[in-house]
Amino acid sequence: MPLRLLRFALSHKHPEPPMFTEHDQLGKTYDVVIIGGGGHGLAAAYYLARNHGIKNVCVLEKNYLGGGNTGRNTTIVRSNYLTPEGVAFYDRSVKLFQDLSQDFDLNLFYSTRGHFTLAHTDSAMRTMRWRAEVNKHLGVESEVVDRDFIRRMVPEMDLDCSGHSPIHGALYHKPGAVARHDAVAWGYGRGADMRGVEIFQKTEVTRIDVKHGKVRGVDTSRGYISTPKVLCAVAGSTPRITQMVGIRTPIVIQPLQACVTEPIKPWLDTIIVSGSLHVYVSQSDRGELVMGASVDPYEIHSTRSTLDFTEGLTAHMLDMFPFLSNTKVNRQWAGMADMTPDFAPIMGKTPIEGFYIDAGWGTWGFKATPVCGETMSYTVAHDQDHELIRTFRLSRFKELDLTGEKGAASVGH
Amino acid sequence: MKLLTCPINGTRPLQEFTWGGEFREMPDPEQATDEEWADYVFNRSGAPGVKKEWWHHTASGVWFIAERDTERDIVLRTYLYTGKMSDD
Ligand SMILES: Cc1cc2nc3c(=O)[nH]c(=O)nc-3n(C[C@H](O)[C@H](O)[C@H](O)COP(=O)(O)OP(=O)(O)OC[C@H]3O[C@@H](n4cnc5c(N)ncnc54)[C@H](O)[C@@H]3O)c2cc1C
Numbered sequence: 001m002p003l004r005l006l007r008f009a010l011s012h013k014h015p016e017p018p019m020f021t022e023h024d025q026l027g028k029t030y031d032v033v034i035i036g037g038g039g040h041g042l043a044a045a046y047y048l049a050r051n052h053g054i055k056n057v058c059v060l061e062k063n064y065l066g067g068g069n070t071g072r073n074t075t076i077v078r079s080n081y082l083t084p085e086g087v088a089f090y091d092r093s094v095k096l097f098q099d100l101s102q103d104f105d106l107n108l109f110y111s112t113r114g115h116f117t118l119a120h121t122d123s124a125m126r127t128m129r130w131r132a133e134v135n136k137h138l139g140v141e142s143e144v145v146d147r148d149f150i151r152r153m154v155p156e157m158d159l160d161c162s163g164h165s166p167i168h169g170a171l172y173h174k175p176g177a178v179a180r181h182d183a184v185a186w187g188y189g190r191g192a193d194m195r196g197v198e199i200f201q202k203t204e205v206t207r208i209d210v211k212h213g214k215v216r217g218v219d220t221s222r223g224y225i226s227t228p229k230v231l232c233a234v235a236g237s238t239p240r241i242t243q244m245v246g247i248r249t250p251i252v253i254q255p256l257q258a259c260v261t262e263p264i265k266p267w268l269d270t271i272i273v274s275g276s277l278h279v280y281v282s283q284s285d286r287g288e289l290v291m292g293a294s295v296d297p298y299e300i301h302s303t304r305s306t307l308d309f310t311e312g313l314t315a316h317m318l319d320m321f322p323f324l325s326n327t328k329v330n331r332q333w334a335g336m337a338d339m340t341p342d343f344a345p346i347m348g349k350t351p352i353e354g355f356y357i358d359a360g361w362g363t364w365g366f367k368a369t370p371v372c373g374e375t376m377s378y379t380v381a382h383d384q385d386h387e388l389i390r391t392f393r394l395s396r397f398k399e400l401d402l403t404g405e406k407g408a409a410s411v412g413h
Numbered sequence: 414m415k416l417l418t419c420p421i422n423g424t425r426p427l428q429e430f431t432w433g434g435e436f437r438e439m440p441d442p443e444q445a446t447d448e449e450w451a452d453y454v455f456n457r458s459g460a461p462g463v464k465k466e467w468w469h470h471t472a473s474g475v476w477f478i479a480e481r482d483t484e485r486d487i488v489l490r491t492y493l494y495t496g497k498m499s500d501d
Contacts, residue, residue: 239459248456252434253483298432301461301484308428341455398451 019186020065020193026200026222030058032380033218033227035205035241037061038070039181039366040358041233042188042199043373044380049195051374052381057197059189060220062204066185069235070366072303072335074258074292074413075181076271076280077367078115080135080142080173082127082408085391086344087138089371092388094175096370104187108179109285113271115176116150120165120276128171131408135173145172156267161319165276176271178282178290184369208244208355215245215354231356231380233372236301236336238359245352249359250397251338254295255302256363257309259332261324263287273413277316280413288330291317292413295337295363303334337362344403347376347392348385356380357394364409419470420477420493433467436478463489 008016032048034041037059048054061067077097079090101108119125128144135142146169147159160166189199200222207219208230217226232241238251263286273280278293293313296306310329318325339362340346346360358376361368375386385393391403415427435457440449458464461484468479468491480489 240461243460248452249459250455250457251459252457253459253461299435299464299466299483300486302486304486338459397455398448400447400451 019190020199023198023200026203026220026225027058027198029226030198031056031227032229032231033057033205033225034059034231034233035218036068036232036234036237037065037185037189037199037201038068038233038235039066039185039188039369040070040235040361040372040376041231042185042192043369044231044233044358044376045192045197045199045373046188046195047373047377048381049192049197052377054377054381055196057192058225059192059197059199060203060205060218061199061201062221064201065189065199066182068237069335069337069361070181070185070369072258072333073181073366074280074282074290075178075366076115076273076282076413077110077177077179078173078271079140079175079367080115080117080131080171080408081405082131082134083344083391083403083405084134084138085403086405086408087135087140089388090367091138091140092374093368093371094177096374097177097179097367100184100187100370104191106183106187106190108183108187110177110179111285112175112177113269113282114153115173115271116145116154116273117171117173118150118272118274118276119168119170120161120274121168124275125168128169131171141174143172145170153270154268154272156323157272157320158322161277162322165319178271178284181366184366188369188373205241208241210245210352210355213351213353215352229354229356229380231358231376233358233376235338235359235361235365238338238357242357245350245355247350247352247355247357247394249346249394250341251346251360252299253301253336254298254339255300255304255334256292256295256337257305257332257334258290258292259310259313259329260284260288260290262328262330264289264327272320274316274320277319279313279316279320281317289317289324289327295339296334301336303336305332305334339363341397342402343405343409345392346394347372347389348379348394349383350394360392362409363413417468417479417488418491419473419475420491421475422470422473425470429470429472431469431471433469433476436465436467
């Protein structure tokens with residue numbers, strides 16, 4: 001047993017300080033108020049303090065830290081997207097992720113696994129080739145591989161998928177990884193807290209005070225705060241907040257579900273995604289298979305889960321891995337995904353002065369947590385969109401200048 | 414099993430239907446500014462509430478309107494589109 005654990009066992013007091021300071025009272029004014037204590041909000045707070053020296057900041061979370069989509073996601077990190085803007089953006093995030101455990105002095109269990117996107121049709125193969133070329137051009141490791149390569153790497157897979165959906169090949173992305181999602185939120189939270197940011201859980205923003213097109217403060221379940229700058233990082237609750245300031249967006253909320261099996265002996269060390277079969281899977285350190293599919297087929301603002309989902313998902317899992325037929329599903333859950341029509345996020349300044357948005361993260365925003373924190377903190381500090389996020393601005397819709405990331409993001413992960 | 418009532422075919426399993434998104438009044442394409450048109454095409458009232466939405470009974474091709482509470486996922490009523498929605 002490690003000595004640290006022994007210290008816990010023998011000590012009467014809790015020998016490890018808590019991750020965050022508990023503040024009794026909300027302050028009266030802050031330079032920046034961040035709504036949402038998920039990974040994105042906490043990362044923005046961390047980089048505001050660390051990179052820009054802005055420390056009079058609070059993060060308001062209506063439930064507990066990381067309890068939104070951050071703590072519900074299947075933690076796939078990758079950068080093999082389709083548009084050059086998307087690839088550059090996600091690649092920056094993967095690079096930040098790789099150093100994050102060091103940065104935080106906290107083990108994120110960041111585990112580089114290699115990521116396969118399977119192609120079951122000629123047209124899917126064409127998209128894979130296109131993605132591989134864009135990726136390589138931007139220096140991202142990504143290549144189209146054939147059945148033999150897949151067979152060597154994943155010998156357990158039935159490459160013919162019971163005969164009705166044979167796999168032609170795949171896009172292989174070596175840096176594809178998984179990480180411990182809670183730890184990402186906690187690491188950013190602790191880092192921000194250490195630098196003077198105040199974090200409040202169980203504190204809900206109920207109104208945003210806007211006068212003459214400018215933010216002046218927020219009403220919360222624990223009183224009023226005055227502030228010139230508000231960053232909205234609330235994923236599935238985004239339309240409720242944008243409604244408070246009268247901004248219209250294309251965001252539609254659809255649940256995204258996931259589930260895990262009972263722990264089994266380690267056999268799958270890569271991440272497997274199939275767009276045609278609507279399935280993605282990896283095996284956790286505990287041996288559970290972590291699985292997800294596409295979003296539910298219509299708008300719902302709750303996190304209920306359904307039998308339809310597990311039935312559909314497990315049927316497709318068995319097409320690929322028939323030997324799992326006796327493996328049991330242990331838990332299932334859902335998050336509210338904030339979907340956009342072009343499968344790209346909405347980030348940056350808005351028509352309201354001092355109101356910044358980091359949303360539209362749908363089913364793919366965990367991997368972007370570090371880069372969102374970095375670029376949004378810059379945007380808030382300088383009141384100017386960071387160059388990596390200009391393509392994701394809210395005004396792209398009225399300018400009819402959409403981003404078009406569907407080919408690489410439509411199966412949620 | 415979740416059920417939905419098609420005004421023509423009666424109550425059927427939800428799997429037989431496709432969601433067509435929120436019902437929106439189309440502005441006159443000749444009169445609308447580019448901005449009004451983009452707002453109509455892209456923007457939605459994303460916050461929860463009782464909404465009018467298009468649903469499609471896939472097997473028979475019937476399109477109709479459902480009024481649904483998007484937080485509780487409960488359908489209040491369904492009816493055929495008659496061409497005048499804003500008056501009712
Ligand atoms: C099942 C599932 C699987 C996914 N898989 C992947 C994946 O494999 N890879 C990937 O990259 N992404 C994935 N995603 C997407 C990813 O989880 C999200 O995009 C990302 O976590 C969003 O982080 P966030 O910090 O913006 O939001 P959240 O973590 O949702 O945080 C927002 C917080 O805001 C709080 N809040 C809301 N309203 C208020 C208010 N009025 N006042 C105060 N606080 C408020 C909420 O309580 C919440 O904690 C998945 C999502 C789901 C649901």
